[in-house]
Amino acid sequence: MQEINQLRKVALFKVILAVILVCGVAYLTLKFSKLWWHYAIGGVVALLIIGMAISAVEYYKSQFIERILKPLLKSNDLYFFPEEGFSEDVALSSNLFDFEYDDYDSHSLVVGRDFRLAYVEFTKEEEEEDSKGNSYTTTVTKFAGFLIVLKHKRMVKNYVIIRPSSFHLSDILPVTYDKTRIKMDNPEFEKIFDVYSKDQVEARYLLDHSYMELLIQLYNKADIKYLSFIKDLVFTKIEYDDFTQNMPLLTPVNDKIIQKILFPVEYALFLKESLNGGFNER
Amino acid sequence: MHLENWMYWGGGFILLMLVIMMYNSLIGRKNMVENMYGAVDALLKKRVDMIPNLIASVKEYMKHERDLLTKITELRTQILQTTDENQKIELESRLSGYLKNLMVNVENYPQLRASENFIQLQNAIKDVEDQISAARRAYNQAVTDYNNAIEMFPTNLMALMMGWQRKKVFEIPEDERKNINVSDYFKE
Numbered sequence: 001m002q003e004i005n006q007l008r009k010v011a012l013f014k015v016i017l018a019v020i021l022v023c024g025v026a027y028l029t030l031k032f033s034k035l036w037w038h039y040a041i042g043g044v045v046a047l048l049i050i051g052m053a054i055s056a057v058e059y060y061k062s063q064f065i066e067r068i069l070k071p072l073l074k075s076n077d078l079y080f081f082p083e084e085g086f087s088e089d090v091a092l093s094s095n096l097f098d099f100e101y102d103d104y105d106s107h108s109l110v111v112g113r114d115f116r117l118a119y120v121e122f123t124k125e126e127e128e129e130d131s132k133g134n135s136y137t138t139t140v141t142k143f144a145g146f147l148i149v150l151k152h153k154r155m156v157k158n159y160v161i162i163r164p165s166s167f168h169l170s171d172i173l174p175v176t177y178d179k180t181r182i183k184m185d186n187p188e189f190e191k192i193f194d195v196y197s198k199d200q201v202e203a204r205y206l207l208d209h210s211y212m213e214l215l216i217q218l219y220n221k222a223d224i225k226y227l228s229f230i231k232d233l234v235f236t237k238i239e240y241d242d243f244t245q246n247m248p249l250l251t252p253v254n255d256k257i258i259q260k261i262l263f264p265v266e267y268a269l270f271l272k273e274s275l276n277g278g279f280n281e282r
Numbered sequence: 283m284h285l286e287n288w289m290y291w292g293g294g295f296i297l298l299m300l301v302i303m304m305y306n307s308l309i310g311r312k313n314m315v316e317n318m319y320g321a322v323d324a325l326l327k328k329r330v331d332m333i334p335n336l337i338a339s340v341k342e343y344m345k346h347e348r349d350l351l352t353k354i355t356e357l358r359t360q361i362l363q364t365t366d367e368n369q370k371i372e373l374e375s376r377l378s379g380y381l382k383n384l385m386v387n388v389e390n391y392p393q394l395r396a397s398e399n400f401i402q403l404q405n406a407i408k409d410v411e412d413q414i415s416a417a418r419r420a421y422n423q424a425v426t427d428y429n430n431a432i433e434m435f436p437t438n439l440m441a442l443m444m445g446w447q448r449k450k451v452f453e454i455p456e457d458e459r460k461n462i463n464v465s466d467y468f469k470e
């Protein structure tokens with residue numbers, strides 16, 4: 001921990017130094033130079049200084065991963081691959097991302113026994129117009145967080161998707177009928193979740209009364225809203241910052257911060273135990 | 283064409299679409315009830331088909347339970363022969379009771395409880411029992427949806443014209459509502 005705090009201090013010092021130097025270079029260039037190539041040299045020097053500061057921060061983050069995260073995860077039989085992630089096909093097959101998007105990115109893969117998780121990000125380019133009528137394109141994040149995939153003891157042949165409950169016109173005006181929506185016989189569960197599946201019997205076989213109670217408890221304890229059961233896998237997602245985004249630069253590294261960074265892993269382990277434990281009890 | 287005419291045509295078209303949607307929604311619900319009944323029936327048949335194996339694996343050990351085993355076998359034959367739906371449900375319910383008794387009595391036969399073959403069969407029966415319970419719940423929900431649709435406005439008008447009537451739900455025994463688990467009978 002001391003070593004990483006030392007590296008953090010070095011990175012912070014370089015960032016502060018870079019800010020001072022860039023301001024200094026800008027001041028001197030603007031004050032004393034009148035020739036275009038003076039400005040060009042000033043710009044190049046400023047870029048070099050910024051580059052050095054960024055590389056110091058990147059080095060600190062890579063060391064944080066190598067010296068703190070990887071050993072900590074490995075001690076729990078978990079393996080971390082910062083550059084790897086889920087393929088787009090895997091993410092889409094989860095049925096948890098039913099929105100339009102333009103770009104997909106995934107990294108920070110953690111692999112454990114019977115589970116894996118990775119950071120995924122979906123973005124979309126959207127046209128917007130300002131008050132003067134000029135249109136411009138902005139990148140909107142549709143989802144940024146962790147996709148978690150767990151092995152599940154009970155196999156389903158089709159799929160069973162659980163989402164937060166929403167309004168259904170067919171409940172009050174029976175002019176439409178959605179065959180894939182599974183109305184469950186637990187009013188409390190129905191208030192919280194909507195269930196979708198092609199197979200009415202299979203969905204109820206999976207979600208028996210004790211399992212519905214378990215999911216209600218998980219919703220109350222861990223705010224679980226999305227679950228997708230496909231074959232012997234369960235997919236879920238949580239919106240949370242990537243590991244590197246929570247690495248502190250200004251404040252010292254301590255256990256509390258590491259716990260905050262690794263929250264998605266803890267969450268996935270908790271889910272793995274809870275969702276499969278539900279079957280052990282029956 | 284005048285605006286007034288457009289409004290008549292538009293209104294008529296919307297009304298027609300609503301009628302089509304209502305009709306399709308009612309048909310969807312009715313078919314779902316029939317599907318779910320079929321699912322329950324298929325699973326009950328699956329359980330009946332497991333009985334010969336169950337009897338074969340326990341009769342060696344459970345010689346003192348000959349009466350119970352005979353009753354189960356006879357009941358199976360009756361279920362396979364009957365075509366009356368109500369009688370079938372009644373017989374299935376009796377069969378469930380006998381099977382539960384059999385599982386309770388297994389407690390007295392440690393050798394049987396240790397048999398690999400029996401353990402597999404016990405798990406298979408438990409699985410089918412769970413599936414039957416799920417199928418009954420699905421059937422009841424389908425019937426509830428159907429009954430709601432034929433009683434709620436405006437679909438009740440169409441259901442009345444088609445002469446559709448309320449359907450009955452399966453009466454799930456109190457112990458089954460508690461999600462009975464066959465393996466509970468084997469706990470020490």
